[in-house]
Amino acid sequence: MTYxxxxxxxLGEREQTINRALACxxxxxxxxxxxxxxxxxxxxGYNSPNPFCNLCCCVETNLQPLQMLQATQAVExxxxxxxxxxxxxxxxxxxxxxxxxxxxxxxxxIRWETETLTLPHPLWQQREFVxxxxxxxxxxxxxxxxxxxxxxxxGNWKMNKNLQEGVALATExxxxxxxxxxxxxxxxxxxxxxxxxxxxxGSPIKVAAENCxxxxxxxxxxxxxxxxxxxxxxxxxxxxxxxxxxYYAESYEMLAEKVRLALANGLKVIFCIGEVxxxxxxxxxxxxxxxxxxxxxxxxxxxxxxxxxxxxxxxxAIGTGLTATPEQAQEIHAYIRSLVADKFGKEAAEDxxxxxxxxxxxxxxxxxxACPDIDGGLIGGAALVADKFLAIIAAR
Ligand code: 13P
Numbered sequence: 001m002t003y004x005x006x007x008x009x010x011l012g013e014r015e016q017t018i019n020r021a022l023a024c025x026x027x028x029x030x031x032x033x034x035x036x037x038x039x040x041x042x043x044x045g046y047n048s049p050n051p052f053c054n055l056c057c058c059v060e061t062n063l064q065p066l067q068m069l070q071a072t073q074a075v076e077x078x079x080x081x082x083x084x085x086x087x088x089x090x091x092x093x094x095x096x097x098x099x100x101x102x103x104x105x106x107x108x109x110i111r112w113e114t115e116t117l118t119l120p121h122p123l124w125q126q127r128e129f130v131x132x133x134x135x136x137x138x139x140x141x142x143x144x145x146x147x148x149x150x151x152x153x154x155g156n157w158k159m160n161k162n163l164q165e166g167v168a169l170a171t172e173x174x175x176x177x178x179x180x181x182x183x184x185x186x187x188x189x190x191x192x193x194x195x196x197x198x199x200x201x202g203s204p205i206k207v208a209a210e211n212c213x214x215x216x217x218x219x220x221x222x223x224x225x226x227x228x229x230x231x232x233x234x235x236x237x238x239x240x241x242x243x244x245x246x247y248y249a250e251s252y253e254m255l256a257e258k259v260r261l262a263l264a265n266g267l268k269v270i271f272c273i274g275e276v277x278x279x280x281x282x283x284x285x286x287x288x289x290x291x292x293x294x295x296x297x298x299x300x301x302x303x304x305x306x307x308x309x310x311x312x313x314x315x316x317a318i319g320t321g322l323t324a325t326p327e328q329a330q331e332i333h334a335y336i337r338s339l340v341a342d343k344f345g346k347e348a349a350e351d352x353x354x355x356x357x358x359x360x361x362x363x364x365x366x367x368x369x370a371c372p373d374i375d376g377g378l379i380g381g382a383a384l385v386a387d388k389f390l391a392i393i394a395a396r
Contacts, residue, residue: 149350149351149352149353149375150182150183150309150353150375151181151182151183151353151369151375151376151396152182152183152184152185152309152353152355152375152376152396153180153182153183153184153185153376153377153379153389153392153393153396154183154184154185154186154187154208154236154238154270154309154311154355154376154377154378154379154383155185155186155187155378155379155380155383155384155389156187156208156210156238156241156357156378156379156380156383157169157186157187157188157189157192157210157383157384158189158210158243158380159189160384161188161189161192161384163191163192163195166188166189166192166195166196167192167195167196167199169384169386170186170188170192170196170199170200170205171199172386173186173205173386173389173390174199174200174203174205176386176390177203177204177205177390177393178204179204180204180393180396181396182376182393182396183204183206183376184204184205184206184393185205185206185207185208185235185236185270186205186206186207186208186383187207187208187209187210187236187238187270188207188208188209188210189210190209190210190211190224190229193207193209193229193232193233193234194232194233197232197233197234198233201233206234206235206236207232207233207234207235207236208234208235208236208237208238208270209224209229209232209234209236209237209238209267210237210238210241211224211237211238211239211241211244211258212224212225212226212228212229212237212239212258212261212262212267213225213226213258213261214254214255214257214258214261215257215261216261225261225265226258226261226262226264226265226267227261227265229262229265229267230265230266230267234267235267235268236267236268236269236270236309237258237262237267237268237269237270238269238270238272238311238378239255239258239259239262239269239270239271239272240255240259240271240272240273240292240296241272241313242272242274242276242313242315242318243318246315252291252292252295252296253295253296255271255295255296256295256296256297256299259271259296259297259300259308260300263300263304263307267307268307268308268309269297269307269308269309270309270310270311270355270378271296271297271308271309271310271311272310272311272312272313272357272378273288273289273292273293273310273311273312273313273336274288274289274292274312274313274314274315274318274357274358275288275289275314275315275316276315276316277315277316280314280316285314285332286332286335289312289332289335289336289339290339293310293336293339293340293343298343302344302345302348305340305344305348305352306348306351308352309352309353309354309355310336310340310352310353310354310355311354311355311356311357311378312329312332312333312336312354312355312356312357313356313357313358313378314328314358315358316358317357317358317359318357318358318359318380319359319380319381320358320359321359322358322359323358323359323360323361323364323368324356324358326367326368326370326371326374329356329368329371329374330371330372330373330374333354333356333371333373333374334372334373336354336373337349337350337352337354337373340352353375353376354373354374354375355374355375355376355377355378356368356374356376356377356378357377357378357379357380359381360377360378360379360382360392361379361381361382361388361392362382362387362388362391362392362395365377365391365392365395365396366395369395369396376396377392377396379392
């Protein structure tokens, strides 16, 4: 379900209102899933009594109405915006949102239609709302929107699917995914990479390897280097997956080297972190993810960090049918983002894509993705069935 969130401003000056709304958008970057539309009207005056008078921007989110209201109020508090205008017309509960419905200070409903906004309040009827592509304003006025992080749904096929089955699945996905609202990546075994990357040329779906070597090249029988992965047309590599850590004894140092080589060869890295069951039960999950980040990726430069996507995958949830609750996942995602902020700064943290993985499926994805710090999913089992994977993409 798509909801629309509108932010009003009564600052008066067009320039100011646009900048104020952009600041709101930036603050809300964590919940915005589309940047395609932006509504505003020409300036009215400094004492306008309603929130939508000068500007109204509309963004798509996956949040439920109550969460949206809370998010909006949090933003407005942070921006120090008053909830009451001079004539008291505009009460504390500034924006009452319920799927494309908003109410003015007199409890009258504002109807939102695709192209026009009907404004029942007499003052509002004087306003003409103009619809302009958000991107147009952004490029002219501001750069903040460029900081909005990528939402992503990535599949990890693991050691499933022979070449023919993999090609069949990739073909099915290619047919169905034409204009997704988020980045879509499929992680395949090495043997599929070149064929699937070729098949997906011109499609928005990108390809990832599930591993690469910790050496540049040479006598390492059976290994596949980052440079080789890149030469197939793959753009990503999944590193640090718990199955690699657990079954192939991949250490922090080894992973740091793999990450370094992947980035040096022009790949983007989906770097996985997450605690095992005993660590969660002992309340050590924060400690664990911090050590994993510090051990392998916090030595990167700010420039290198731009090509890192994080995936939080609690090991106890992988392939078990046990999913972290949205509250558990959100809590640790927010913590991970705070670690990134401490290391690389707030802006870099806001730009970092953090995926959730671990029994994420077509039924629970929307609820998980509605959390402000969960930017998408890294999907195992459910990525092996086109319909399920497509439903997860649609939920993002
Ligand atoms: P499942 O979705 O099968 O639990 O696997 C998650 C995972 O490990 C993705 O990398």
